Amino acid sequence: MTFSNSKWKRSWIGITSGLALALIVSACAPGGASEATTDATTTESKTEEAGSKTEEATSGQAVGSETAAPADPTVIKVGFLSPVTGPIAAIGIEMKQGWELYWEEHGTTAGNFVVETVYEDDGGNPDTALSKAKRLVEDEKVDVVVGPLAANTALAVSDYLIQQGVPNFHPVTAADDITQRNKNPLVIRVGAMSGSQPNYVAGQWAYDQGYRKAITLCSDYAFGWENCGGFVRTFTAAGGEIVNQLWNPLGTPDFSSYATQIASSGADLAFIGSSGGSDGVNFLRAYEDFGLADTIDILGNCCLLDQSTLSEMGDVAEGLHSVTYYAEGLDTPSMRTFHELYDSEYGGLPSLYVANSYVTAGVFSEALTTIEGNEIDPEGLVSAARSVNLEDTVFGPRTIDEWNQPVGNVYITKVEKRDDGKYWNVVEETFEDVGQFWNFDPDEILAGPPYDRTNTGQQ
Amino acid sequence: MTRILGAGASTRLKLAAALVAIAAAVALPYVVSHYQVTVASLILVSAVLATSINFMAGNVGLLSLGHAGIAASAGYGLAWAALHGFGLGGQLLIAGGLTVVSSFVFGITSMRTNGIFFLMATLALGMVVFGLSYRMAPITGGENGLSGIRRPSLFAEYWTFYFAVLAVFVLVTVAVWTVGRSPFGITLRSIRESESRAQSLGYNVAAYKLGAMMISGLVAGVAGVFAVWSIEFISPASGSFVKSALAALMVILGGVGTLLGPLIGASVVLGVEHILSSYIERWPTVLGLIFIVVIIYAPNGIGGVGRDLRKWRVGRKRRRADPQPEIEPASVSLNDGSD
Numbered sequence: 001m002t003f004s005n006s007k008w009k010r011s012w013i014g015i016t017s018g019l020a021l022a023l024i025v026s027a028c029a030p031g032g033a034s035e036a037t038t039d040a041t042t043t044e045s046k047t048e049e050a051g052s053k054t055e056e057a058t059s060g061q062a063v064g065s066e067t068a069a070p071a072d073p074t075v076i077k078v079g080f081l082s083p084v085t086g087p088i089a090a091i092g093i094e095m096k097q098g099w100e101l102y103w104e105e106h107g108t109t110a111g112n113f114v115v116e117t118v119y120e121d122d123g124g125n126p127d128t129a130l131s132k133a134k135r136l137v138e139d140e141k142v143d144v145v146v147g148p149l150a151a152n153t154a155l156a157v158s159d160y161l162i163q164q165g166v167p168n169f170h171p172v173t174a175a176d177d178i179t180q181r182n183k184n185p186l187v188i189r190v191g192a193m194s195g196s197q198p199n200y201v202a203g204q205w206a207y208d209q210g211y212r213k214a215i216t217l218c219s220d221y222a223f224g225w226e227n228c229g230g231f232v233r234t235f236t237a238a239g240g241e242i243v244n245q246l247w248n249p250l251g252t253p254d255f256s257s258y259a260t261q262i263a264s265s266g267a268d269l270a271f272i273g274s275s276g277g278s279d280g281v282n283f284l285r286a287y288e289d290f291g292l293a294d295t296i297d298i299l300g301n302c303c304l305l306d307q308s309t310l311s312e313m314g315d316v317a318e319g320l321h322s323v324t325y326y327a328e329g330l331d332t333p334s335m336r337t338f339h340e341l342y343d344s345e346y347g348g349l350p351s352l353y354v355a356n357s358y359v360t361a362g363v364f365s366e367a368l369t370t371i372e373g374n375e376i377d378p379e380g381l382v383s384a385a386r387s388v389n390l391e392d393t394v395f396g397p398r399t400i401d402e403w404n405q406p407v408g409n410v411y412i413t414k415v416e417k418r419d420d421g422k423y424w425n426v427v428e429e430t431f432e433d434v435g436q437f438w439n440f441d442p443d444e445i446l447a448g449p450p451y452d453r454t455n456t457g458q459q
Numbered sequence: 460m461t462r463i464l465g466a467g468a469s470t471r472l473k474l475a476a477a478l479v480a481i482a483a484a485v486a487l488p489y490v491v492s493h494y495q496v497t498v499a500s501l502i503l504v505s506a507v508l509a510t511s512i513n514f515m516a517g518n519v520g521l522l523s524l525g526h527a528g529i530a531a532s533a534g535y536g537l538a539w540a541a542l543h544g545f546g547l548g549g550q551l552l553i554a555g556g557l558t559v560v561s562s563f564v565f566g567i568t569s570m571r572t573n574g575i576f577f578l579m580a581t582l583a584l585g586m587v588v589f590g591l592s593y594r595m596a597p598i599t600g601g602e603n604g605l606s607g608i609r610r611p612s613l614f615a616e617y618w619t620f621y622f623a624v625l626a627v628f629v630l631v632t633v634a635v636w637t638v639g640r641s642p643f644g645i646t647l648r649s650i651r652e653s654e655s656r657a658q659s660l661g662y663n664v665a666a667y668k669l670g671a672m673m674i675s676g677l678v679a680g681v682a683g684v685f686a687v688w689s690i691e692f693i694s695p696a697s698g699s700f701v702k703s704a705l706a707a708l709m710v711i712l713g714g715v716g717t718l719l720g721p722l723i724g725a726s727v728v729l730g731v732e733h734i735l736s737s738y739i740e741r742w743p744t745v746l747g748l749i750f751i752v753v754i755i756y757a758p759n760g761i762g763g764v765g766r767d768l769r770k771w772r773v774g775r776k777r778r779r780a781d782p783q784p785e786i787e788p789a790s791v792s793l794n795d796g797s798d
Binding site: 084085086120121123125126127128130131132134135138139151152155156158159160175177182220221222223225449450452453454 | 492493494497498501593594596597601602603604606607686690691692694695696697701732733736737740741742743
């Protein structure tokens with residue numbers, strides 16, 4: 001680069017880009033986000049004030065809660081880690097919405113405590129997630145960390161939090177091992193079921209429906225391996241045959257080759273363990289282009305036909321079945337409230353990821369109300385959350401097992417068109433009290449290696 | 460020519476700057492909070508990785524987009540050995556072995572390439588490491604990564620670890636600087652300036668490039684080991700393309716071929732990613748804007764600003780009498796910023 005440009009031109013460029021920078025930076029400090037973080041960074045002496053400010057800011061519609069709050073509630077600080085930037089930001093943002101939504105509905109007071117949340121962005125990167133977790137624990141002195149999302153960030157953060165004695169609530173992360181091989185009294189999964197859990201139901205259901213030969217297509221990483229692992233284990237244990245297993249890399253743009261392999265496989269059912277997002281949309285496109293609807297039946301996992309991408313899929317999704325723990329078409333009082341709340345706040349129908357954080361907040365709040373006094377003992381908080389018995393969550397009734405893993409309903413759902421033209425998943429069949437080991441012996445499952453491409457659960 | 464003439468003065472300046480920086484760095488843990496020291500350690504670790512890329516880019520004129528792969532193979536070696544009960548010596552031996560093997564593979568594959576082809580070769584190899592770490596789940600833990608690794612007791616505390624990383628960074632920087640000044644380094648730079656001339660003078664260019672890659676890879680391996688210790692965790696993200704690309708961007712941002720460029724680049728990138736991101740939700744935009752501004756106004760990087768200004772002042776006086784030659788398009792900006 002040379003400096004032959006005239007001085008005038010240089011200063012002109014300088015001024016414009018300076019202005020652009022100023023504009024972008026000021027536009028980049030959105031009210032809500034910066035408010036929360038500014039509040040959070042005030043000094044300890046202002047914590048009380050900051051707490052009530054946050055409450056004012058977040059309680060919104062639930063104004064009543066403020067007057068009903070006890071005279072001197074203890075502030076419990078929650079660090080909420082989610083990737084609101086980076087490749088999985090779409091899910092990270094929905095995850096954050098669910099958490100905010102709950103406190104807007106119910107107010108931030110729970111029992112003797114006022115919940116104050118500090119939000120942090122981990123960008124979906126383990127290094128950042130860990131350093132943000134350290135900031136939350138060491139600078140913000142949070143009492144509990146909720147999140148993060150991606151399995152690798154979650155495991156890195158959990159490992160650190162356990163060392164620090166800080167409880168860790170997982171709303172969305174599905175990695176089996178969080179509540180299996182890496183089980184810890186400080187770590188609890190509240191919203192999501194584990195990767196294999198609902199899919200044990202899938203295999204059994206498929207066999208009971210009369211399917212005998214299946215082909216699977218799962219995402220080629222831990223989540224997909226666990227999804228397929230669950231399906232294959234129960235399907236083959238019942239006597240079904242797996243004719244082929246296909247694995248698509250995360251972010252596959254074109255599913256044509258998989259679609260042709262599925263069409264020519266001779267199987268009567270294709271189980272699709274999708275990571276959701278664009279993978280789901282792209283698969284459905286290939287499904288339509290290759291006319292798979294005429295040749296084979298499809299059973300999706302939790303995420304293939306989830307609300308977060310269902311509207312992008314259109315008519316092709318209508319009538320397709322999934323096995324999942326969340327069906328937005330479930331007709332229960334709590335689901336109706338959830339829909340109204342989400343629609344008024346963000347518009348549209350809430351996805352699985354919103355529900356995961358929403359339920360996590362519910363369990364957390366419920367756990368706080370059962371704690372007597374103002375002291376929080378980390379393991380006590382987790383065991384209080386474990387004993388919460390929720391009769392009517394958006395997932396249906398929920399309990400948590402001694403491994404700190406949810407037990408609840410798994411639904412066979414079908415995509416239907418609503419009167420307003422939107423699509424949603426309605427429940428066709430319900431399996432109750434599904435645990436993370438289905439009806440297998442935990443020792444038998446844990447004796448084997450975790451699910452991967454070589455250990456696919458084949459019986 | 461100006462490069463050789465100006466070397467003495469600018470080196471003294473750099474040395475003074477380095478000493479001031481070291482003094483400030485030593486005082487750091489006593490001034491700032493625990494978390495900020497943790498971020499400083501991360502910056503230093505990234506700076507070591509960037510230094511390894513800078514060594515190749517500055518001396519041989521080859522920008523790598525796969526060095527995170529070498530770092531990750533060292534990291535996985537260490538992590539795997541730590542989780543399988545090896546002592547510190549065994550862990551370092553395995554990490555070192557994997558570093559040598561991966562650097563050798565990187566070197567042997569890319570030693571006959573140049574410019575964009577070197578970039579593609581290293582990119583591909585980096586992706587191979589990433590793919591392996593992703594797929595070989597029984598060994599690497601796949602996407603879930605390996606957790607439960609602990610630092611050696613000598614620097615288990617956050618501030619002792621900071622000092623360890625600081626020492627390593629200084630040592631690596633001095634070592635790289637020394638190698639750069641040695642006859643070996645001078646030969647590398649002659650290869651950078653003109654491969655065909657170096658060849659016609661009888662130098663085995665490919666062997667020199669392989670040697671440079673081995674040195675660079677060794678530094679990347681050190682970065683990989685300390686990266687694992689700093690977060691006590693490793694997953695495929697450690698060897699991802701994003702990681703390699705960010706490290707290369709740190710080098711460009713800081714100034715290719717400058718001594719402290721990698722540190723400056725790492726500070727800016729990680730400062731935005733870890734600290735600014737707590738206050739500004741759209742921090743990636745800010746990072747992008749910084750890159751654009753630096754590329755436009757400081758093409759030799761932030762570390763090269765001083766030299767740019769000197770050149771500009773001198774150039775303004777002399778331009779009419781003795782116009783500076785334009786940089787030939789073939790050498791792009793890669794070879795431009797190095798001394």
